[in-house]
Amino acid sequence: MRRLALVASKGTLDGAYPPLILAATAAGLGWEAGIFFTFYGLDIIHRKKHRRLKVSPLANPAMPVSLPPLLAALPGMEAVATAMMRRWMKAQRLPEVSEFLDMARESGVKLFACSTTMGVMGIEREDLIEGAEIAGATAFLDFAANADVSMFV
Amino acid sequence: MRRLALVASKGTLDGAYPPLILAATAAGLGWEAGIFFTFYGLDIIHRKKHRRLKVSPLANPAMPVSLPPLLAALPGMEAVATAMMRRWMKAQRLPEVSEFLDMARESGVKLFACSTTMGVMGIEREDLIEGAEIAGATAFLDFAANADVSMFV
Amino acid sequence: MRRLALVASKGTLDGAYPPLILAATAAGLGWEAGIFFTFYGLDIIHRKKHRRLKVSPLANPAMPVSLPPLLAALPGMEAVATAMMRRWMKAQRLPEVSEFLDMARESGVKLFACSTTMGVMGIEREDLIEGAEIAGATAFLDFAANADVSMFV
Numbered sequence: 466m467r468r469l470a471l472v473a474s475k476g477t478l479d480g481a482y483p484p485l486i487l488a489a490t491a492a493g494l495g496w497e498a499g500i501f502f503t504f505y506g507l508d509i510i511h512r513k514k515h516r517r518l519k520v521s522p523l524a525n526p527a528m529p530v531s532l533p534p535l536l537a538a539l540p541g542m543e544a545v546a547t548a549m550m551r552r553w554m555k556a557q558r559l560p561e562v563s564e565f566l567d568m569a570r571e572s573g574v575k576l577f578a579c580s581t582t583m584g585v586m587g588i589e590r591e592d593l594i595e596g597a598e599i600a601g602a603t604a605f606l607d608f609a610a611n612a613d614v615s616m617f618v
Numbered sequence: 619m620r621r622l623a624l625v626a627s628k629g630t631l632d633g634a635y636p637p638l639i640l641a642a643t644a645a646g647l648g649w650e651a652g653i654f655f656t657f658y659g660l661d662i663i664h665r666k667k668h669r670r671l672k673v674s675p676l677a678n679p680a681m682p683v684s685l686p687p688l689l690a691a692l693p694g695m696e697a698v699a700t701a702m703m704r705r706w707m708k709a710q711r712l713p714e715v716s717e718f719l720d721m722a723r724e725s726g727v728k729l730f731a732c733s734t735t736m737g738v739m740g741i742e743r744e745d746l747i748e749g750a751e752i753a754g755a756t757a758f759l760d761f762a763a764n765a766d767v768s769m770f771v
Numbered sequence: 772m773r774r775l776a777l778v779a780s781k782g783t784l785d786g787a788y789p790p791l792i793l794a795a796t797a798a799g800l801g802w803e804a805g806i807f808f809t810f811y812g813l814d815i816i817h818r819k820k821h822r823r824l825k826v827s828p829l830a831n832p833a834m835p836v837s838l839p840p841l842l843a844a845l846p847g848m849e850a851v852a853t854a855m856m857r858r859w860m861k862a863q864r865l866p867e868v869s870e871f872l873d874m875a876r877e878s879g880v881k882l883f884a885c886s887t888t889m890g891v892m893g894i895e896r897e898d899l900i901e902g903a904e905i906a907g908a909t910a911f912l913d914f915a916a917n918a919d920v921s922m923f924v
Contacts, residue, residue: 476833524677524830590754677830680782
C-alpha cells in the first residue's frame with residue numbers, strides 16, 4: 466500500500482489547500498495518508514479557526530488580482546482577498562476546508578497535531594477538531610520513514 | 619534511473635528558482651525530473667508572466683537588503699527588490715527563468731500544470747508555455763510514487 | 772540506517788525551527804540527517820545572523836497575535852513579533868537556534884551551504900558557522916537520493 470506523509474505548516478487559506486487536496490487525492494487512490502500539522506498549520510485543524518482561514522493580499526506579487534502594497538495594507542483588504550479566493554475556489558467546485566477535513570476523516574487520513582508547537586501557538590487539546598491526534602516529531606518521522614512520498618508544505 | 623518529483627507552488631522570482639535549479643541539476647545528472655506547477659506556481663509556466671516574476675520586499679526580514687516595512691510598502695519598491703535580485707542572480711551567472719525552462723524542455727524535464735488550480739488562478743490552456751502538459755493531482759502522485767526524491771516548494 | 776534530507780530555504784525565525792527540530796529529532800532516533808541551506812535559509816548558518824533571525828508580523832494572518840497590516844507595518848513591530856515568538860518558544864523549552872546548531876553538529880547532522888546561492892545572498896565562506904560545508908545542488912541530490920525522507924522547507 467502506498468503512503469503519503471505531509472507536513473502542513475501554513476495557516477492561510479491558500480496554504481491549507483495543497484496538503485488537503487494531496488491527502489484527499491491519495492486517499493481516493495487507496496493510499497494511506499497522514500498530515501502532520503505544525504506551527505501555523507495547526508490552525509487548519511483548530512475547531513474554530515479552520516472555518517476562517519485567510520489569504521494575505523500582502524507580499525504575494527503572484528496573487529491573480531495584485532494590489533499595490535500600500536493599498537493591500539488598508540484595513541479590510543485581507544477580507545477582500547480572502548473572499549475573492551473563496552469565490553475562485555467555489556467556481557472550481559473545490560470543497561471547503563471543513564469539507565476536506567470531513568472527507569479526510571471518512572477516508573482514514575491521519576491528522577496529527579504537532580505536540581511541540583501546539584504550546585508555541587497557544588493551542589490546547591480541546592481546540593482541535595474531532596479525529597485529530599496529538600503526536601510528536603518522532604511519531605511523524607516514523608510514519609514518514611515508510612512513506613512513498615513525503616512533503617513539507 | 620533516479621527520479622525527482624517537485625511541486626512548485628510559489629509564483630515569485632525567488633520562489634521559482636529552487637525548483638528550476640533542482641530539476642536542471644537532476645536532469646544534468648541523468649535523472650528523470652518532473653515539476654507540478656500549482657496555485658501561484660503556475661505563473662512560472664505562464665507564457666507572459668514567467669518573464670516578469672517579482673520579489674516582494676515585504677514580510678521577508680531575511681532579504682539581504684532589508685527595508686523597514688513602511689518603506690518597503692512604497693510604490694515601486696517591489697520593482698526595486700526584483701531588480702536587485704535579478705542583478706545578484708546575474709552576477710552568479712544563474713540562467714533566467716525562461717532559460718531554465720528552455721533547458722528543462724531540452725533535457726526532458728516534465729512540466730505539469732495542475733488542472734485543479736488553473737481555474738482558481740484564472741489560467742487557461744493557451745496561457746501556458748509550449749511543452750507544459752495539464753495534469754491532475756492523481757497524475758502527479760503517480761509520478762511521485764516512483765520518485766527517489768519528492769519535494770514541495 | 773535511516774536518512775533525512777532537508778532543504779532549508781527560509782531565513783526567518785519561524786522558518787528556521789521546522790528543519791532544525793526535524794533534523795534534531797531524526798538524529799536523536801539514530802538517523803543520518805543533513806540540511807542543505809539555500810537562498811534566505813543560509814542566514815540560519817550565518818555566523819552572526821543566526822542569532823537574530825526575525826519573524827515578520829506582515830502577511831501572515833495565522834500569527835497567534837494578529838495585527839492589522841497598517842499597524843504591523845509600523846517601525847518596531849517586527850521586533851515585537853520576534854520577541855513574542857521567542858517568548859512562546861522559550862515557554863515550551865524549545866532550544867534557541869544556536870543551541871539547535873550545536874546539537875546538530877554534536878550529533879553529526881550535516882550542514883550544507885548551497886554554493887550556488889551563497890553568492891546571490893552575498894554570503895562568504897567566512898560568514899558561515901563552524902562545521903558548515905559548502906556544497907552544490909548535485910551533492911544535495913546525491914545525499915537525498917538515498918534518503919528515506921526528503922523535504923523542502
